[in-house]
Amino acid sequence: MNKLKKGDDIVYTFPNYLSKDECNHYASTIKDLGKGRFGWPERTQNITHDPIVERLRKFLNKTFNLNLNITAAQTQNWHETSSSSLHIHTGAHGYRPEATYTSSIYLNDDFGGGIFFTKNGIRIKPEIGLLTFFDGRTVWHGLEEVTDTDRKTLIFFWGGE
Numbered sequence: 001m002n003k004l005k006k007g008d009d010i011v012y013t014f015p016n017y018l019s020k021d022e023c024n025h026y027a028s029t030i031k032d033l034g035k036g037r038f039g040w041p042e043r044t045q046n047i048t049h050d051p052i053v054e055r056l057r058k059f060l061n062k063t064f065n066l067n068l069n070i071t072a073a074q075t076q077n078w079h080e081t082s083s084s085s086l087h088i089h090t091g092a093h094g095y096r097p098e099a100t101y102t103s104s105i106y107l108n109d110d111f112g113g114g115i116f117f118t119k120n121g122i123r124i125k126p127e128i129g130l131l132t133f134f135d136g137r138t139v140w141h142g143l144e145e146v147t148d149t150d151r152k153t154l155i156f157f158w159g160g161e
Contacts, residue, residue, distance in 0.1 A: 007120030017131035027107040033079035044074040068158040078151040084143040089136035099157035102136035112148030
């Protein structure tokens with residue numbers, strides 16, 4: 001586990017949480033989109049009931065002594081030209097206000113751009129199998145534009161403490 005901290009931002013990373021074979025399996029379920037404008041229904045798939053959710057929940061609860069429950073889990077395709085501005089998951093600025101924590105698992109690294117960043121300067125270049133975990137209510141975060149090939153992830157929104 002690595003603890004990245006800049007200012008008030010804290011993001012935990014766990015290299016190789018999933019194997020390359022597991023990542024390839026999940027990535028193969030995500031349709032390539034390429035360049036264009038696509039909405040969330042085309043870019044995501046619900047995986048809330050996939051076994052990876054319970055596996056990750058148990059791991060995070062044990063690692064951080066928490067009592068997390070899943071509020072949503074998805075595959076996500078950050079297609080070429082997509083990006084995300086700084087945001088949090090609460091209040092007037094929030095997407096997924098019911099979520100306390102957010103985690104992602106990166107499934108590929110053969111794309112350009114797509115760097116995860118926080119308001120205070122944490123930057124993470126995705127690596128296959130890398131797990132991230134942070135408080136999505138307080139850590140303003142975003143994604144630099146994906147410039148080449150689709151960036152594929154699993155994303156989890158957790159409620160509870």
